[in-house]
Amino acid sequence: MSGRTPPETRAAYRRFVPITTRWADNDVYGHVNNVVYYAFFDTAVNSVLIADGALDIANSPVIGLVVETGCRYFRSMAFPDRVTAGIRVAHRGTSSVRYEVGLFRNDDEAAAAQGHFVHVYVDRATQRPVPLPDALRRVLEPLAV
Template structure:
């Protein structure tokens, strides 16, 4: 397997600042690997809420993570502020592959990058459904240029 190279900040059409917290550091003095997935959740769901494509309390359609992956290039540590970059790599009938880059401060090269695949389901039944129009519109803004 070929190890990917760090992406550039410009590869992501949406950027969101996320402050690190004291509790993000592990005993080795850097942000623990599992915390990066929290950053992934924050950028994806924050974007969808801002775009009006997700109401976490009452949306009839919700996204469930079915796959996730992350590559780490450079460590982060509290009190760094990170910037999470977001793009959509693939959009299916009921699923989306979000790609995320995590950047330290103003760095142009990713400290980590990875992806989430969400399957969108009916909140009540848990069955996959077609992506609602507001979600499709929000995703279109994140498509590759």
């Protein structure tokens, strides 16, 4: 028996973002290429931040830079699957946030992949870390586990 931790279910996540797969997401093996999963993570988190007013990609004086990322794959996905990204916040520091994302294929209850990334929030002009802005903290609060 394998010692690998099984995938989590949708119940482990706080917010959900639908993502449309594209024909170009498939690789020569007929499934979504591994690098696309990272784009799904980024799309899901930034969609929430933008929709909830915590990020204006063109003008926000504070932006998040990715300093760490990882992914565990459980089941293949392929175009034209529907993907739902479940999002939660596992840690909030003074200037950093660890986002965790589960990717769910179609109506599956168990994640096809689970990943994380850490944003360090910096001043856009100086690129130096700054405390999390209040607007961001308000968006993160209901996502925290």
